[in-house]
Amino acid sequence: MTLRPTQAVVLAGGQGSRLRPYTDDRPKPMVEIPGTGTPIIGHQLAWLAEEGVTHAVVSCGHLAEVLQEWLESARLPLDVTTVVEKEPLGRGGGLKYAARHLPDANGPWYATNGDIWTRFSLREMADFHTERDAQATLALARPRIPWGAVETDAFGNITDFIEAPPSPYLINAGVYVFAAPFTALLPDRGDHERTTFPGLARKRQLAGYPIPHGAYWRAIDTAKDLTEAARELAALQP
Numbered sequence: 001m002t003l004r005p006t007q008a009v010v011l012a013g014g015q016g017s018r019l020r021p022y023t024d025d026r027p028k029p030m031v032e033i034p035g036t037g038t039p040i041i042g043h044q045l046a047w048l049a050e051e052g053v054t055h056a057v058v059s060c061g062h063l064a065e066v067l068q069e070w071l072e073s074a075r076l077p078l079d080v081t082t083v084v085e086k087e088p089l090g091r092g093g094g095l096k097y098a099a100r101h102l103p104d105a106n107g108p109w110y111a112t113n114g115d116i117w118t119r120f121s122l123r124e125m126a127d128f129h130t131e132r133d134a135q136a137t138l139a140l141a142r143p144r145i146p147w148g149a150v151e152t153d154a155f156g157n158i159t160d161f162i163e164a165p166p167s168p169y170l171i172n173a174g175v176y177v178f179a180a181p182f183t184a185l186l187p188d189r190g191d192h193e194r195t196t197f198p199g200l201a202r203k204r205q206l207a208g209y210p211i212p213h214g215a216y217w218r219a220i221d222t223a224k225d226l227t228e229a230a231r232e233l234a235a236l237q238p
Contacts, residue, residue, distance in 0.1 A: 004126040005108040005177065008053045009098045012041055012114035013061020013085070027063045029114035030070060031220065033229050040220055041067070042074065043117055049077035051122035053110065058082045059098040092192030099183045106180050113174035113219075117229055120215035122175075129177040134207035135200050136182050141173035141217045142166050142210075170210060173217055177209075 012029040029041035036043070041058070048056055056078055060067050064084045071080050083101050085094055095111060102109055108129075110122060120139075129137035144164045151160040172193075185196050200206035211217055218229050 003108060003130070004052060004123055005110050006052055006054045007102045007104055007107060008048050008056045008110035008112065009095065009102070010041065010044060010048075010056055010058045010112055010114050011091075011095065011098070012058050012067060013064070013094065027061070027067050027114075028220070030063075030067055031226065033117065033220070033226060036230070039070065040117060041114055044112060044114065045076055045078060045080070047119060048110065048112075048122070051110075053078055053122075055079045055081070055103050057098045057101045058114075059094055060084045061094075090187070090190045092187040092196060093189040095192060096183060096186035096188065099178075099186070105183070108180055109178050111176040111178060115220050116174045116218065117220060118173070118175065118211070118215070118217040120211050120217070122177075124212075125175075125209045126177050128209045129179075129207060132207045133205075134177075135179050135185065135205040136197070137177040137207040137209050139173040139175035140170040140208045140210045142170055143217075143219075170208070173211060174219065 010029070012027060029044070030039045032039050033043075038046075045056060058067070058071065058080055060082050061084070064082075068082050071082060081101055083098050085097060088094075089097055099109065099111075108126070110126075125137065125139060143166070145167050146164060149162040149165045150158055151162065152158050182196075185200070186192050187195050197206055216232070218225060218232070220226060220229060
């Protein structure tokens with residue numbers, strides 16, 4: 001029987017400098033996508049609960065008190081613990097610090113960046129992770145290129161213009177499944193993507209799960225992302 005995670009870490013400490021003025025008085029995950037009435041982290045926690053997560057640890061940083069106040073007052077579908085780094089630990093160190101507050105140190109866990117809005121089956125991703133006996137599995141997305149593309153023939157004649165085509169490359173989508181021993185592999189300080197991940201990749205213990213075609217994924221980095229996400233989500237409504 002596949003053991004799917006029931007616990008998760010949400011990394012919600014980003015300053016969101018490119019989202020100003022929206023982030024002048026709130027951390028990035030507290031920004032609302034227009035038309036939804038709910039901050040980004042509210043959507044994330046609802047999604048995690050739908051996927052079987054019963055406890056989330058939210059790692060706070062920039063304007064932590066604003067996020068903590070909202071979490072304390074909101075009606076949430078799962079239990080939430082908040083942690084605040086006393087000093088900057090880097091992405092890997094911050095992830096390790098938050099993971100130490102998970103209720104089950106011997107169980108697998110999800111993690112997600114606090115600035116993405118997505119919907120796909122975490123259960124299927126967890127099964128993929130287990131089948132490959134990986135220590136860590138990254139969700140992979142294929143974002144659209146923000147510019148129009150031009151196609152030419154071998155002679156150099158332009159044959160077509162394509163508006164915002166999908167990228168030919170997969171990227172780290174900011175959603176993860178980790179085996180229980182992975183926590184100990186994280187650095188106390190520093191970036192796990194420069195240390196832990198390359199080491200696991202060399203041992204073939206790092207897997208990549210392509211988000212299924214048609215599933216929604218978007219990173220919210222700029223005001224333009226907010227506007228486009230609002231339009232896209234409105235189009236998805238029945």
